[in-house]
C-alpha cells in the first residue's frame with residue numbers, strides 16, 4: 001500500500017550542486033542563481049531555473065530561501081560516535097592520542113545511559129553542521145550501537161554504522177572474540193540494516209588491534225549479509241604501519257591484511273591512506289573501494305599530507321571525513337578548506353576549486369556509500385539539503401550580499417562558513433534543523 005501524497009513545495013533559492021565529478025568533468029558544477037526545486041513526499045520532482053519550474057507548477061506553494069545558499073546535505077564518510085566529547089586532544093601522534101584521549105572515553109560507552117547522552121551530542125553535532133548522511137565508526141559495545149541507531153532513527157539522520165571490533169593492543173574492556181564479534185554483529189544487522197534510513201557497516205577498528213580471527217569473523221558477516229558496508233582505518237601513521245607490518249609478517253602491505261580476509265570491495269571505505277604503496281592504490285582502484293580523506297585529523301595528529309594526486313592517477317575514489325574526535329569538528333566546510341590548504345602546500349598537490357570541495361563533501365560520499373538517491377539535486381533523488389544563511393552583519397553575510405556569482409559565494413562558504421551559518425537542514429524532505 002502506498003501512503004497518500006503530501007502537497008508539493010517549491011523551494012526558491014540560489015542553489016549549487018555537482019551532478020558529476022569535477023575531477024573528470026571540468027564543467028561539473030551546476031549553479032542556479034534563481035533556482036527552483038519542487039519537492040513532494042521527500043523526493044525532488046523537478047529542478048532548474050525557478051521561472052521554468054514555476055511555469056510548469058503554477059499552483060505549488062513557494063518557500064523563499066533567497067539570500068543564502070542551498071546545497072545538497074553533506075555526507076561525512078568517516079566520523080567516530082564515541083569521540084564527540086574528546087574533540088580537541090591536540091598535539092599527540094595517533095597511537096598516543098588513542099591511549100590518552102580516545103580509548104579511555106570509548107571505555108565509558110559500556111554505560112548505556114552515558115552512551116545515550118553521547119549519541120544525542122554526536123548526532124546533534126552532525127546535523128548542526130549540515131551533515132545529512134554519515135558513515136559512522138560505532139562503539140565497541142553493542143548496547144551503545146543500539147543507542148546510536150535509536151537516536152539516528154529518532155532524528156531522521158541517514159546513518160551507516162556498526163559494532164567496532166578488536167581483540168588486541170587496546171584496553172581489555174574494549175576487546176572481544178571472533179565468535180562474539182560475529183554474534184553481536186549479526187543481531188545488530190538483523191535489527192538495523194535497511195530499517196528506515198539506517199544501514200550496517202562491519203567495522204574492525206584497524207589491523208593493529210584485529211587478529212586474523214577477528215578479520216575472518218568480519219568477512220563471515222559480509223558473506224552472510226550481502227549489502228552491508230565495510231569500514232576501517234589504513235596507512236594513517238608511520239608507527240602504526242610498522243606495527244601492522246610486524247603483526248602480519250605474511251601480508252604484502254597494510255591493505256593486504258584486509259584483502260586476504262576478503263574485506264576489500266565496492267562497499268569498503270578505508271579512512272586516511274596517507275602513506276599508501278602503489279600496489280595498494282592499484283588494488284583499491286581495481287576493487288572500486290574508497291579512501292576517506294580526513295584533512296583536519298591528519299593535521300591535528302601530524303599524520304601527514306594525503307597524496308590525492310596519486311589516488312586520482314591510480315583511479316581510487318576519494319571522499320571526505322571529519323574524523324571527529326581526531327578531527328577538530330563536524331563541519332565539512334572546514335574539512336574542504338583544510339583539504340584545499342594541504343593540497344596547496346604539498347609538492348605536487350591537486351589545486352582544489354570550490355566545485356571540487358562541494359563534490360567531495362556531497363556526491364563523492366554518496367558514491368562511496370553506494371547511495372544513489374542522495375548527493376545532488378535531480379528529480380527522483382531525496383531532498384537532503386542544507387541552507388546556509390549567515391547572520392546579518394557577519395563577514396559571510398557581506399560576501400553573500402555582494403558576491404559577483406554563486407561560485408564566489410560558495411568559495412566564501414568553504415573559506416569562512418561554520419555550523420553557525422547552517423539555518424535549516426532537510427533529510428528526505430523532513431526539516432531536521434531550523435525552519
Ligand SMILES: O=c1[nH]c(=O)c2nc[nH]c2[nH]1
Nearest residue numbers: 102205206233297323326
Ligand atoms: O584517526 C583515528 N582515530 C581512531 O579512533 C582510530 N582507531 C584506529 N585508528 C584510528 N585513527
Ligand SMILES: [Zn+2]
Nearest residue numbers: 078233271323
Ligand atoms: Zn578514524
